[in-house]
Amino acid sequence: MDQHARKVITLIGFTGCWILCWAACLTGCRGPDTFKPTDRSLSWADHDDLALWQTGWTSFGPDLVSGGIPPGDEAFDLLAAQGFKLVVSVDGARPNLRAAQEAGLSYVHLPMGYHGVDESVALGLLRLMRTAHAPVFIHCHHGRHRAPAAAAVAALSVGQLDRQQVLACMQRAGTSRAYAGLWRSVESYQVPEENVPLPELVSVAPGHPLPDAMVAMDHALERLEALCLERERKSLEEHSPQFQEWLVLLDEGFQETFRYPRKNLPPPLPAWDQMLKASHTQSKRVADLVNLSDWEAVEAGLRHLRSTCRACHHHYRDR
Numbered sequence: 001m002d003q004h005a006r007k008v009i010t011l012i013g014f015t016g017c018w019i020l021c022w023a024a025c026l027t028g029c030r031g032p033d034t035f036k037p038t039d040r041s042l043s044w045a046d047h048d049d050l051a052l053w054q055t056g057w058t059s060f061g062p063d064l065v066s067g068g069i070p071p072g073d074e075a076f077d078l079l080a081a082q083g084f085k086l087v088v089s090v091d092g093a094r095p096n097l098r099a100a101q102e103a104g105l106s107y108v109h110l111p112m113g114y115h116g117v118d119e120s121v122a123l124g125l126l127r128l129m130r131t132a133h134a135p136v137f138i139h140c141h142h143g144r145h146r147a148p149a150a151a152a153v154a155a156l157s158v159g160q161l162d163r164q165q166v167l168a169c170m171q172r173a174g175t176s177r178a179y180a181g182l183w184r185s186v187e188s189y190q191v192p193e194e195n196v197p198l199p200e201l202v203s204v205a206p207g208h209p210l211p212d213a214m215v216a217m218d219h220a221l222e223r224l225e226a227l228c229l230e231r232e233r234k235s236l237e238e239h240s241p242q243f244q245e246w247l248v249l250l251d252e253g254f255q256e257t258f259r260y261p262r263k264n265l266p267p268p269l270p271a272w273d274q275m276l277k278a279s280h281t282q283s284k285r286v287a288d289l290v291n292l293s294d295w296e297a298v299e300a301g302l303r304h305l306r307s308t309c310r311a312c313h314h315h316y317r318d319r
């Protein structure tokens with residue numbers, strides 16, 4: 001079967017599920033447990049990601065769905081095929097505007113931390129709910145905490161659901177109680193006065209210090225790992241200037257991360273400082289190892305450094 005035919009059939013399969021999930025919407029909200037992708041869509045390996053992604057969707061009334069970040073171009077096509085016109089990201093990372101535009105979708109970017117839904121974000125959500133004339137898909141990274149909280153506020157702001165219903169939706173989305181600020185924002189949300197000025201909506205919010213610093217660190221670490229692949233051909237001394245150059249950029253990423261406001265981070269806070277320091281210390285250790293001209297130790301040091309990155313992501317980003 002050619003690419004196009006596969007795509008069309010998958011979309012039909014997904015659309016069927018979507019109709020089922022609308023039915024569930026009538027009762028308030030729908031969680032991962034009430035929506036199961038069809039077996040047919042699961043039988044294609046390259047659609048596993050899409051199917052898995054859809055299991056994380058939660059609807060907050062007829063025209064509002066929360067979920068995780070769309071995993072690639074096909075995910076945006078799928079959203080468009082299901083009638084979505086507007087995608088909202090509350091994640092700090094830069095939205096994938098190219099993929100959205102190619103699928104005919106617009107983006108609104110309202111980055112928020114794990115401490116709660118700030119007033120400016122809540123006002124932005126109100127504006128987009130008032131102006132959107134088609135289903136809205138709202139996502140964060142994994143789709144469990146920030147996006148459901150933002151969707152809850154959005155649904156409340158236009159009276160689409162009541163407080164009890166949106167809290168039940170967050171529960172079904174799997175929003176962790178550890179993010180007490182997110183729950184508080186929804187529990188205490190009040191619809192603003194009719195004439196309150198609403199912020200302009202933008203497709204990319206300016207300045208994302210944390211993700212930008214992370215991307216810079218990742219790039220530097222990748223370059224350092226790539227240098228190790230040249231181990232057979234060159235001595236470590238010859239490579240030393242490049243190592244130092246990338247290590248400096250890596251260090252800048254760490255300095256930027258040290259400056260990041262703690263209030264934007266998910267709890268538990270003490271572990272953040274500890275893990276950031278451990279990762280930074282390991283990067284400095286690698287710099288020392290480069291000076292000792294020991295390839296094997298440098299490689300092992302970089303592997304350990306990666307594991308310190310992953311440890312923090314596991315704790316703070318991937319849950």
Ligand code: HEC
Nearest residue numbers: 092093211214215217218221272275276279309312316317
């Ligand atoms: C102290 C915790 C911590 C450490 C240490 C850490 N990260 Fe991160 N990283 C995060 C968090 C939190 C995010 C999610 C940021 C967001 O989306 O707002 C993230 C996101 C990222 C991203 C995705 C950025 C994007 O575009 O969304 C990359 C890539 C990344 N980190 C690479 C690294 C690398 C490489 C290291 C190690 C050298 C590292 N990180 C160390 C916490 C950490």
